[in-house]
Amino acid sequence: MDKTIATPAEAVARIPDGATVMIGGFGGSGAPIELIHALIDHGARNLTVINNNAGNGHVGLAALIEQGQVAKLICSFPRSADPKVFTDLYLSGGIALELVPQGTLAERIRAGGAGIPAFYTPTSYGTDLAEGKPVAEFDGRMYVQERWLKADFALIKAEEADPLGNLTYRMAARNFNPVMAMAARVTIAQVSRIVAPGAIDPEVVVTPGIFVDGIVPVENPQQEEVLNRQEAVYP
Amino acid sequence: MTLGDIQLSNAQIAWRAAQDIEDGAYVNLGIGFPEMVAKFQPEGREAIFHTENGVLNFGRAPAAGEEDWDLINAGKKAITLKPGAAFFHHADSFAMVRGGHLDVAILGAYQVAQTGDLANWSTGKGGVPAVGGAMDLVHGAKRVAVLTDHTTKKGEPKLLETCTLPLTGVGCVTRVYTSLAVVDIEGGRFVLREKLPALSLADLQAVTGAELTTPGPVADLIVPNL
Numbered sequence: 210m211d212k213t214i215a216t217p218a219e220a221v222a223r224i225p226d227g228a229t230v231m232i233g234g235f236g237g238s239g240a241p242i243e244l245i246h247a248l249i250d251h252g253a254r255n256l257t258v259i260n261n262n263a264g265n266g267h268v269g270l271a272a273l274i275e276q277g278q279v280a281k282l283i284c285s286f287p288r289s290a291d292p293k294v295f296t297d298l299y300l301s302g303g304i305a306l307e308l309v310p311q312g313t314l315a316e317r318i319r320a321g322g323a324g325i326p327a328f329y330t331p332t333s334y335g336t337d338l339a340e341g342k343p344v345a346e347f348d349g350r351m352y353v354q355e356r357w358l359k360a361d362f363a364l365i366k367a368e369e370a371d372p373l374g375n376l377t378y379r380m381a382a383r384n385f386n387p388v389m390a391m392a393a394r395v396t397i398a399q400v401s402r403i404v405a406p407g408a409i410d411p412e413v414v415v416t417p418g419i420f421v422d423g424i425v426p427v428e429n430p431q432q433e434e435v436l437n438r439q440e441a442v443y444p
Numbered sequence: 445m446t447l448g449d450i451q452l453s454n455a456q457i458a459w460r461a462a463q464d465i466e467d468g469a470y471v472n473l474g475i476g477f478p479e480m481v482a483k484f485q486p487e488g489r490e491a492i493f494h495t496e497n498g499v500l501n502f503g504r505a506p507a508a509g510e511e512d513w514d515l516i517n518a519g520k521k522a523i524t525l526k527p528g529a530a531f532f533h534h535a536d537s538f539a540m541v542r543g544g545h546l547d548v549a550i551l552g553a554y555q556v557a558q559t560g561d562l563a564n565w566s567t568g569k570g571g572v573p574a575v576g577g578a579m580d581l582v583h584g585a586k587r588v589a590v591l592t593d594h595t596t597k598k599g600e601p602k603l604l605e606t607c608t609l610p611l612t613g614v615g616c617v618t619r620v621y622t623s624l625a626v627v628d629i630e631g632g633r634f635v636l637r638e639k640l641p642a643l644s645l646a647d648l649q650a651v652t653g654a655e656l657t658t659p660g661p662v663a664d665l666i667v668p669n670l
Contacts, residue, residue: 235497235498235516235520235534236516237483237513237520237522238497238513238514238515238516243557248564248606261534274521285574285575285576285577286574286575286576287572287573287574288572288574289520289668290520292572295572296572300571300572306572306573308513308573308574308575309575310533310540310544310575310576310577310579310580311538311576311580312496312537312538312577312580313579314534314577315533315534315535315537315538316538318535319535330542331542331584332542332579332580332583332612332644333579333585335561335611335613335614336579336610336612336613336614337566337610337611337621338575344546378513378531380499380514380515380531381495381497381498381499381514381515381516381531382514383498383531383532383533384497384533384534385534386533387531387533387535388533388534388535388663392453413504415533427613432513432514433513434511434513435513
């Protein structure tokens with residue numbers, strides 16, 4: 210078995226207009242910049258994107274939004290050092306936003322990957338973000354029902370992969386990537402290195418290859434913070 | 445004397461909150477002002493700090509130029525690791541939060557009600573709404589403490605009978621450290637524990653939007669110059 214795909218362009222080529230796409234990362238850490246830029250080049254539009262944030266500057270997710278390819282964003286925190294792209298588009302009515310508390314977002318994605326259609330959480334009970342959702346009492350406390358989140362594609366970033374798609378991550382760049390890998394019909398990981406089967410100790414595999422459909426080598430991945438310090442703009 | 449002359453600085457409020465964190469406690473500090481608490485840990489005590497983007501036991505910011513942007517905190521600032529740190533994914537991170545595994549969460553506030561309701565995520569004025577992890581962090585930690593100026597910049601009370609801004613959580617706050625006082629929330633009431641010695645109870649009550657009860661002794665709130 211070899212899940213290697215030669216280039217980011219090939220990896221995203223099957224993403225159609227209207228697809229729901231999970232994109233890993235928390236701010237710039239763990240964001241698959243090369244896959245996002247390949248998606249910009251590919252040009253799929255009317256996308257629903259699931260990410261913790263809404264982009265920063267004019268690269269990565271911000272650039273995808275700036276190109277008008279995202280119809281709806283599901284996220285917890287659409288602010289950043291330079292959120293102008295999303296802010297302007299949102300305030301002019303050009304993009305829909307579903308705001309989800311961060312832990313609820315992670316658990317909805319995990320539930321999607323785990324085959325759990327709904328769950329109850331204390332988060333957001335009694336707040337505006339629980340409006341219209343069923344509530345229930347368990348052991349004397351009130352909880353809000355939340356539903357799973359699934360996607361057609363997940364674009365994630367990992368550190369090391371073997372050809373079977375087993376993945377490790379690098380420090381806090383792990384964040385949403387492992388849960389998103391579980392929750393999409395097709396998961397594509399850009400990785401810094403592809404090593405031989407057996408070269409990753411099974412004890413340290415974080416995402417088992419069953420959750421991964423394609424791995425794309427990106428040897429020295431770009432980092433959003435570094436690009437923004439260079440005032441980079443994509444394309 | 446005006447309140448502006450005597451009230452504590454943010455650093456002093458953070459210092460006071462740090463004195464209540466036990467050795468070995470698992471602690472989450474909110475983005476911004478609460479992050480200062482980490483600087484003021486008393487000698488001989490070491491808390492383990494959690495950041496919701498997936499790190500336990502992180503340390504100070506690295507020197508400029510030494511940043512690794514795969515190693516950041518929830519405020520997207522570069523951090524370093526202490527020996528015995530751990531990484532984990534977002535669903536596990538919030539399992540630590542909601543599952544009752546944190547000892548203390550310390551957050552900022554726009555308003556706190558005597559019932560423990562907290563408003564700290566939205567001024568309700570439109571613009572782009574953003575919640576992040578605030579609504580999760582108020583549930584699960586054994587103690588949920590708030591750091592805040594006692595009043596707004598315009599002098600309006602921030603400790604109220606009922607919050608008027610959109611809520612972050614209901615009945616979640618257990619202690620409030622303000623620029624003038626330390627107040628617990630017990631049984632739907634504010635219980636005054638400490639106040640600046642220069643301030644009378646009546647002075648303090650005048651800038652508080654709900655009754656301050658005093659069922660026990662009220663200690664002097666004394667902090668170092670920082």
